[in-house]
Amino acid sequence: MAIITTKAASTDEVLSDRRPQVFLSFRGADLRNNFIDHLKEAFKLNNIRYYIDELEHRGENLTILFQRIKESRIALVFFSIRYPESAWCLDELVVIMEKMKNDKLRVIPIFFKVKPEDVRGQKKEFGVALYGEGRRRRENMPKWEDALEAIPSYMGLVLDENSPEAVFLAKVVESVKEVEAILKTEDRGREGSSSSVPIRHLTCTLPAYEQRLEQLEERFGFDPAVTQIFGIVGMAGIGKTILARKHFDKWKKRLAVNMMLMGIHERSKNEEGSDWLIQDDKIFKSKSFIFLDDVSEKTQIQSLLDNLHRIKKGSKIVITTRDKSWIRREVDDTYVVPGLNEKEALQLFHYHAFHNQDYSPTKNITKLSKKFVDYAGGNPLALEELGKELCGKKEGHWETRIKTLPHCCNEIIRRELKVSYDKLTDQQKDGFLDIACFFSSEDKDCLTSLLASEDFHKPDEAVNVIGDLAHKFMIRVSAGNIEMPDILCSLGKELGLFASVDNLGKSRLWDHNTVSKALVGKEEKEDITVRGILLDVSKLEEEISIATNKLTLMPNLRYLKIFDSSCPRQCKVVDAVDCKVYVPDELELCLKNIRYFHWLKFPSKELPPDFTPQNLVDLRLPYSKIERLWVDVKDTPNLKWVDLSHSKNLIDLTALWNAESLERLNLEGCTNLELFPKDEGNMKSLAFLNLRGCTSLSFLPEMENFDCLKTLILSGCTSFEDFQVKSKNLEYLHLDGTDITGLPHTIEEFQRLIVLNLKDCKRVNTLPDCLSKLKALEELILSGCSRLRSFPEIKENMENLQILLLDGTIIRDVPKILLSVANSVDKMNLQRSPSVSGLSLLRRLCLSRNDMIISLQSSISDLYHLKWIDLKYCTKLQSISMLPPNLQCLDAHDCTSLKTVASPLARPLATEQVPSSFIFTNCEKLEHAAKNEITCYGHNKGRLLSKTLNRHNKGLCFEALVATCFPGSEVPEWFGHKATGAVLEPELPQHWSENGFVGIALCAIVSFEEQKIRNNNLQVKCICDFNNVKTSSSCFNSPVGGLSETGNEHRTIKSTHVFIGYTNWLNIKKCQEEDGQKGCFPTKASIKFQVTDDIGEVRNCEILKCGFSLVYETGSWEASTRRDDVEQDDVEQGEVESLEKKKVSKSMMANCGATTMRDHKVSGEASCSSTKS
Template identity: 50%
Template sequence: MVYQGKIIISGIRGMLLDMSQVVNKTPLSKEAFDGMNNLQYLKFYNSCFPRESEADCKFNFPDGLKLPLQEIRYFHWLKFPEEELPQHFNPKNLIDLKLPYSKIRRLWDSVKDTSNLKWVDLNHSVDLYDLSGLLEARNLHRLNLEGCTALKGLHERMQNLTSLVVLNLRGCTSLTYFVEMNMKSLKTLILSDCSNLEDFQVISEHLEALYLDGTALKRLPQSIIKLQRLVLLNMKDCKMLATVPDCLGNMKALQEVILSGCSRLESFPDLQENMRRLRIFLLDGTSIKEVPKLMQDPGLSEWPDRGVKGLPLLRHLCLRGNDMIKSLQPHIGQLYHLKYIDLKYCKNLMSVPTLPPNLQHLNAHGCESLTTLGNPLAFLVLTDQIHSTFIFSKCNKLDEVAKTSIISYIQKKSQLMSDAIDRYNLGSVVESFAGACFPGCEVPAWLSHQAYGSVIVLPELSRHWSNNGTTGVALCAVVSFADQNHRFLVKCTCEFKNADGSLRRFSCTVGGTEPHKIESDHVFIGYTSWLQMKKQKEQEDDKKGYSYSDDHYQASLRFEVTDGTGEVVKKCQVLKCGFSLVYESDETESVSWEVSSNPTDPTMGNINNNHIIHSESIVSAESQTMEEIIQHGETTSLADSNIHGVSMSPADSEMEEINQQGETSSTGDNIIHGVTMDVNFSDGSQRMEDTNQNGETSSCVSTEDQGYGSDVQGGESSGNDSLFSFTDNTSVQMIKPIGIICLVISISAGAAFMLGKRKRKR
């Protein structure tokens, strides 16, 4: 309680005071805290204002303030009203000092014992200009001076803070320079929005994160090369930055480089092999004329399971809003860990090569000059990855070959995702989605059910059709826009009528865009897993306490465009729609898709027709790369890595044992001995088992096509899980009777061989 200007409390160790509970401003005497010598924890705060700047301090001290707090450990006072702490305040036991939005100008005017002080937060104390009271705080770990706009520089004796790990100077707009010093323990330096800072000096060689975004820097010093532990470099919106030193390409630890909004930056050094840890590279809003070399030309004649030299771990590449770039590096498709590419509003971009297999999101909205795409659009991979979205909205110059490439990719991706759900036993997945949008007015011909307008009606379905191996649904809508600038989604509502007269509804997303003005008609095409619809059914059944019949015999699908609130956008019209069911792969048929690929196409480099890759090889390569980076600081070429034979089954192990004894040919040996046959294994991969007269077997990739002869070139296997292969314009067809006969012969021969081998061992 407060009585005659004093806080009457004694014998306590902690006090919390919510100033929102104090109705009126209250003057306190300077002896208000007398008798609190045992107080260790003091906190004045305002619970009604999460944003501290909006709070108000209800106490004032017209005659000054005494703080006889000998035992204080934690001192937190929002909007502290005095210009400095009292002269007799003793911080010898103080561990945590927090005075945000205070009127403090300096902490104290003489040297005090601050040996226990670890955390100091003086953020937005706009009158603070003197830090001399902290120069002997040798155990200080964190110092937050964000928004201290009167602070002009750091004293060179700051290097005495030998335990300081984090220094936050964000928004210190009067800060113009750094003196030379060496803060040996400093790992994070934040200089964001120091808008008058024109010169930067390396003040710690142990920095791991450096934030220079929003500063007035024109260049980085050559001494930046000393920061060999730097993981993050953020220079976003450095509007005056014109160049970066070449040595930046030799900083081995860098994982994230942000140069977004550096509008004067016209070049960036080639990313050397030393930067192989780099994961995030953001160049949006720059004037860079050519994309930095992300990798060295591998010069390979086939898919590089041997690895690439460059940035093997790159995940995110952003080039948004760059009007200078006309093309991407042809071999970008070999960066098989790249997941996000942002090319929005790259208005002079004319071509995009074949994209990486693990790419989850490509946004090329507003690329007005984009004409050609790689064929295939992206390498395909058998993986447990679910989401994959490609946006080509407002790319009105896309040619028909490019549009065909998009459609072909979604068709193949739908089947691969369908197989992956079964292969990886993804029963817990609620929704899987692969989608694309591009300018156009036609529903792809491979969708088996099509209609004009927004509704498709199927008057009769086969009995138990949904339990007949259905794994997903491919959906398509052609949408006309009328002065639409808002975010929207294209949705499909499926309504099934059961034999008992009951109705069941499901909804799923076909596609969508961010707020953009789109004038021409666009095609939205997507795949969604049947598991999503089953999940909705289970949720409805749980709510109602009973289950409807699944004996659907009629179905209708309605497509509509909704805004961010779920309301139907009446100005957007669905002109055409279509859908197809996607089924599990028939084990007696090949699941390989055909892709037209011109080996002389400059966008394809020297990559051959192997466009589907097993994820086990990729995971193995990534794991090895990461392990070598961590242990040795450098990686060897994946060509030297044994990425074959990942996760071997017992049968695979036995075959490996035979290989070691020299009784079989190498899996990479593409010599065909005697009888050949196509077998579609349960893992979805296609193999050729070749049996010679001696009973020896070899497993290799089949590039043979019934319609294109039997030339087998460069079909190197990726271990016991062989690669899918592609041929030109035609799916691999199996002649079932011959295949079955050959399978029986092979199994019999193999069994006899293994039995004889075991007898010889005995």
């Protein structure tokens, strides 16, 4: 514990001889008469006690120097080129290393015009100085090599050849002062072990730390007139103390009294109460800045909190803690220190692993680095210590270490995390170890039920344990799921494996070798310590056979999980007998305390007669040989989850008749199950029932009393013919692939139904008229209903319907679906009144593979929220009417009869915000005027969208803002730069990215005639390299356009196509500003186009031509024959109405007259000259 108080306005007190002494180790021939002389003067000015060998009397035994090292608290080791020539310097270094390892000396390595990696690896000139030209070995060489590897592994200061020595000297002095501040607290014996701050933190200036300090200060502010109490919270090692220290050091001079109290948790162990906090009454006489570090509970600072009324107005109190549960009630605001993102984490890890932020690791080392970074989970301490541990190690060591990380934590990381563990209550420790060993990623509700037991006196205590662990940053709760960081899992597994005081005398067997010995051994002795067993059969090298009564000899066993991590779904060996775990026919399972029973491929027809499910919560027997669970009726008052999926022999479910708490039942793939119990018994809590792929199931009871049932899945039940379920609270109903002929009229009672899936119901030919009464319905899937001829008239507003999939049907009158929308829309005021009746919220409409549709009704443009229209393979479709304004994707692939599109293609918006893609592949009959309309609309939308992004400071966007493709073989005339082939090298004017520049247009002509392309993720991309930009951002990638579709269906593109994309990613000015560069923009570029898919570049197609053009916001577009048309780039808010009323000329322009401000005209007004082809 340390208390440091200072008067900001007073002069520094004369420090006594108890100040920490700084020992300087250096090669005199390199530094004595220059840098060291200046450093001595600086130390004197800053009242820093130092020691160098010139202070000894000549003729004395020089071993006195070793004694001076032992008397010192700080050592500055100046590594210079000639440092290792001196055996005396190296012997000093060995002594320094030994004292450093005993935590009695703080070492700051100084790399004086020598690279850290050369020192650590004894390479180049430094290595020559150590070994000589002949690589000779001196007597103490092994000790010297160890010291030269160990000490440079700590973060220090580096002076290169070009750095000014005066600036560097100031950094050295500042680093020493920072360490002195901490050591003063240790001198007074009041710093706790958990608050020790290594020098590597204090000297770290990586951007991640500075960014978090900025976030901290933005959050807290510093109002001198207001008393403020702030909390800085986060898990161990996340950087709370260093951020608070930096904040304290920055602002302390603005207040009269400063008090820094370190390691309060440790101090509280030796103090009765917290009155010692207010013994120094200075904090009540003047404005004070008080820093309270590592407070674990409110009682440790209670006296200060009780006397806040005495603190002068304008004072500041900052508290750091690992527990946010109590602090939120005591402070004005809290800052949760976030973990590092992947980029920041890699930078910090590499900094310590290679001691050089600019180091470029090999491909395999980079891959391994990402694994270490993933393991660290963004924790700075873990990243630093792992990097230091691996520093200087060979690649093979990295590969070995990554395999041991899950069960062998780094010692320093372990020690720091163990402090958090030791602060937990016994119940919290049990919960933490259970999660670490068995449930590191699990559903919150499930885990809460599993943890609740006779150990907890109240049911809510399990909920409290999970909440407490989350508040202490030992677990994360997100979207109803609980996850534990890998570094904490490692700690938990180490502590939990063997019974000890640390884990309350309970063992959790998770290592496959340990489990094998426990299950196979012949010893008959009862083991009451075993709390859980986890066996990953994929790690077993040979089969094992469980002894008959082994599990019964573990009476306190709560969790048993036998699984296969290589493939939980058993895709490769579904039917094979490869469980690797064999049981005798007379296996005993008298497990009265079992709560979680998961056995992949359980080999018996039923569970043993002595199996006691009284406390069972979760039963999982996937891919088992189970025919029934048990014969006699057994009480299952706590059973909530049952998974018998893919148990093909299952025929009887009566064992679950009285499972009154059952919430989820998964019977997917139980192909021999014919009947669901007609008498549902007490299964009234059932909320989720999955019968997917139960191909023998033909009937379900009405389930009228199943008030909790929300999800019913009957997908692929090919024998299921009649749906009569009356569970009115259903939200998700999947009947896809069943043999039903229709829906009952009682479906209108499902007023909470959100998803109705009838995909591939081949016998459905009509739908009930009451369908539109389903007010909550958001998704209606009728894809593949090949006999469905009509859709019921929408008489009421289906106000929540967002997805309507009608592909593969034979519906003729599709326009009637949208009729009610058109009748109620105020077309001229659409943006102001987006809520219209009918299908007002529809977002996705799929009509693909419909051979009956000839055209789309114009009212489709009124669907303001529609994002996606799928018209693929509508072979009779001839025309497309005006599209909705917020459309993101129109897919008209293989619409072989399509000729015309509306003009304009879509309803324009004053402020475009949505990137769009328009796909017309294989539309061979598409007229030239339609292609021009598509191109012009894309150009205008891309320019408006780019302006919007720039306005919101999102100018750097690495995606196509608008992309389109259609059959064709020529680059449009208005493209300023064209070339034959896939490479274009335009010369650009100076300052081309100024004067309203918003982006570029890219074009590629791709031939698919040599061989048809079958791929549903085909992309045309370009790589642009600016030759005269001296920055890492000089090379850009951008998509031009293409196909991107989920699923397994592939497409065929038959001919040469035009791909055009509009993007604003060439914001070079922003890149240069971010990199601190000035000067002219690049004027030479090399642009290479290519076609790619999921695998890589596609070689069997050819880019015949390409084009490139700059786009400016001052440009307009208009048809050469339409003088009275509105210039769409000038559309402002409120002008949509007038635009709607504007009569559009029928004559189409021969080419899109989009103004691109031809690259040789960078200033002045843009001219728009259309060129007829």
